[in-house]
Amino acid sequence: MSTQNLKIAIVIVCLLALLVLVPMGNSFVVLLATRAMAFAILAMSLDILLGFTGLASLGQAAYFGVGAYLTAYLANYYGFGLKWDFWLMIPIGMAVGGALAALFGLFAIRATGTYFLMITLALGQCVWGLAYRWNSVTGGDNGITLKGGRPQFGIDLTNDINFFYLTFAFFAATLFALYVLIRSPFGKSLLGIRERELRMRILGYNVWLHKYIAFIIAGAFGGLSGVIWAHANGIVTPETVVLTTSVDALLMTVLGGAGTLVGGAIGSAIVFGLREYVSTLVPWWQYVLGGVYVLTILYLPSGLMGIPERVRQWRNSQKKRETTKMTTAPSSH
Amino acid sequence: MSDQTSDVPVLELRHLSKNFGGLKATRDVSFRIMGGDRKAIIGPNGAGKTTLFNLITGIYPVSSGEILLFGKDVTKWQSHQRTATGMARTFQVTSLFPKLTVIDNVLLAIEGLRPTKFVMWRFQSSYKDVYDKAHRLLEQAAFLDRKDVEVRNLSHGEQRQLEIVLGLASDPKILLLDEPAAGLSSGESTEMAHFLNKLDPKLAILLIEHDMDVVFDVCADISVLHFGQLIESGTPEQIKNSQRVQEIYLGTG
Numbered sequence: 001m002s003t004q005n006l007k008i009a010i011v012i013v014c015l016l017a018l019l020v021l022v023p024m025g026n027s028f029v030v031l032l033a034t035r036a037m038a039f040a041i042l043a044m045s046l047d048i049l050l051g052f053t054g055l056a057s058l059g060q061a062a063y064f065g066v067g068a069y070l071t072a073y074l075a076n077y078y079g080f081g082l083k084w085d086f087w088l089m090i091p092i093g094m095a096v097g098g099a100l101a102a103l104f105g106l107f108a109i110r111a112t113g114t115y116f117l118m119i120t121l122a123l124g125q126c127v128w129g130l131a132y133r134w135n136s137v138t139g140g141d142n143g144i145t146l147k148g149g150r151p152q153f154g155i156d157l158t159n160d161i162n163f164f165y166l167t168f169a170f171f172a173a174t175l176f177a178l179y180v181l182i183r184s185p186f187g188k189s190l191l192g193i194r195e196r197e198l199r200m201r202i203l204g205y206n207v208w209l210h211k212y213i214a215f216i217i218a219g220a221f222g223g224l225s226g227v228i229w230a231h232a233n234g235i236v237t238p239e240t241v242v243l244t245t246s247v248d249a250l251l252m253t254v255l256g257g258a259g260t261l262v263g264g265a266i267g268s269a270i271v272f273g274l275r276e277y278v279s280t281l282v283p284w285w286q287y288v289l290g291g292v293y294v295l296t297i298l299y300l301p302s303g304l305m306g307i308p309e310r311v312r313q314w315r316n317s318q319k320k321r322e323t324t325k326m327t328t329a330p331s332s333h
Numbered sequence: 334m335s336d337q338t339s340d341v342p343v344l345e346l347r348h349l350s351k352n353f354g355g356l357k358a359t360r361d362v363s364f365r366i367m368g369g370d371r372k373a374i375i376g377p378n379g380a381g382k383t384t385l386f387n388l389i390t391g392i393y394p395v396s397s398g399e400i401l402l403f404g405k406d407v408t409k410w411q412s413h414q415r416t417a418t419g420m421a422r423t424f425q426v427t428s429l430f431p432k433l434t435v436i437d438n439v440l441l442a443i444e445g446l447r448p449t450k451f452v453m454w455r456f457q458s459s460y461k462d463v464y465d466k467a468h469r470l471l472e473q474a475a476f477l478d479r480k481d482v483e484v485r486n487l488s489h490g491e492q493r494q495l496e497i498v499l500g501l502a503s504d505p506k507i508l509l510l511d512e513p514a515a516g517l518s519s520g521e522s523t524e525m526a527h528f529l530n531k532l533d534p535k536l537a538i539l540l541i542e543h544d545m546d547v548v549f550d551v552c553a554d555i556s557v558l559h560f561g562q563l564i565e566s567g568t569p570e571q572i573k574n575s576q577r578v579q580e581i582y583l584g585t586g
Binding site: 199205 | 390392411412413416417421422424428429430431432433437440441442444445446447449450451452453454455456457458460499502503
């Protein structure tokens with residue numbers, strides 16, 4: 001169990017380092033970190049499905065988008081969520097994300113494997129279609145620009161550093177909440193479903209219900225990340241809910257390591273970093289990102305978080321080879 | 334009639350049939366198991382033994398007939414609802430959670446029938462009663478020293494044993510064992526038979542097994558299944574001496 005505590009300690013140190021170091025950087029770094037953390041919430045919510053339940057969803061952008069659009073719409077047309085009522089926007093965004101997942105889950109949870117992937121993709125594209133075509137509400141291709149800026153309630157969130165702290169708080173809270181979830185009896189049941197669904201049914205679990213609840217939880221946290229994203233970005237367009245966003249979230253999770261929770265956050269940091277940095281250097285930056293994805297899936301199927309385990313295995317095999325050498329050496333003489 | 338519950342069979346099949354397209358995998362099977370009964374179903378490969386288990390546990394829907402657990406008609410119920418009445422089963426092909434540790438496997442099995450399985454705001458490790466029970470179960474099966482080993486690293490024989498531990502974790506009143514001795518050496522089979530005989534005598538067992546030593550050692554009542562049909566039932570002696578059973582096993586049936 002001490003390795004578990006060590007891991008927790010490392011995560012906490014990394015979080016504190018983030019909290020201290022990022023505000024020292026320039027405004028570009030602060031905004032980049034803010035966006036990466038907002039998106040990391042989405043990636044971690046997806047990891048609950050992908051890594052812990054074994055459901056590869058390609059529609060996570062739907063809940064993200066709904067949270068973001070609702071935030072932008074209410075702020076622009078009703079001025080809602082720009083003062084202290086921003087704190088109401090958070091549970092509203094989560095409820096809407098969760099409610100949409102509750103609806104979509106009715107269709108999606110029946111399927112498994114590739115079929116689940118296809119259905120979530122199709123449902124996600126429905127939301128994108130709505131965002132693109134429902135001009136009167138979503139502003140169509142132009143999207144919605146948050147004219148009122150970020151919320152102000154004593155704390156001025158238009159200040160990027162303040163907004164960074166707020167995003168950090170939600171990021172850390174999500175990490176904590178989902179960590180408790182995965183170690184809870186319910187979280188363990190998701191692992192069981194991932195490993196052997198039939199056995200879980202025979203053990204008395206209503207597998208459908210457990211998956212459905214997990215789907216809704218993932219949707220709710222997707223909605224949360226959308227609310228923050230809307231304010232981080234200042235504009236919400238169909239780009240926010242397009243398939244690429246879902247794919248990004250999925251690939252980030254795989255890149256960092258599915259089933260590790262923090263993997264999604266690491267993946268998000270790397271992708272945002274690479275995208276912003278490499279795109280200033282070369283026009284073909286997307287190939288770099290694509291190459292990173294391909295290499296990860298080929299050589300590190302368990303993601304970056306799987307590296308320590310890889311190293312341990314490699315060391316063990318080295319040790320074994322040495323011991324067999326030692327035992328066989330005298331006999332050859 | 335003072336003790337009503339003891340008169341109700343824990344499991345009763347009435348004219349159970351199952352067709353897969355044109356194949357009649359189960360034909361008109363009826364039997365009753367009372368509390369504490371130890372019954373075996375034997376039969377050549379492809380006789381429909383595992384299909385019968387899959388019907389009883391609700392993995393396949395039945396084509397016709399009824400399944401009663403503790404007097405209740407569960408024919409239309411889902412698997413997890415049937416388990417909740419007090420039934421458990423093991424699988425012929427080991428169906429554990431390979432990437433989880435031994436103790437996590439057992440914890441999942443114990444939580445299966447508890448309402449706390451939906452709790453998501455407390456660590457599993459904070460449920461001391463569940464942990465104590467897992468320890469007790471592993472101690473009985475002499476597994477405690479390996480509780481933190483990932484199940485995929487256990488030997489085949491150990492995995493077969495753990496299958497049964499998982500089956501017992503929900504405190505069932507009837508246990509369905511699908512070839513518990515499959516792939517075991519003869520020494521391990523004998524051990525398995527001892528293990529089964531040591532279980533609570535009030536627990537009813539329905540056993541599918543190819544290893545006749547295990548069957549004769551554990552069960553007092555044996556039924557023979559052939560092409561989905563029960564063709565003979567009786568004590569081990571009767572079955573051993575039955576002309577029809579010998580014909581089936583020697584291929585002249």
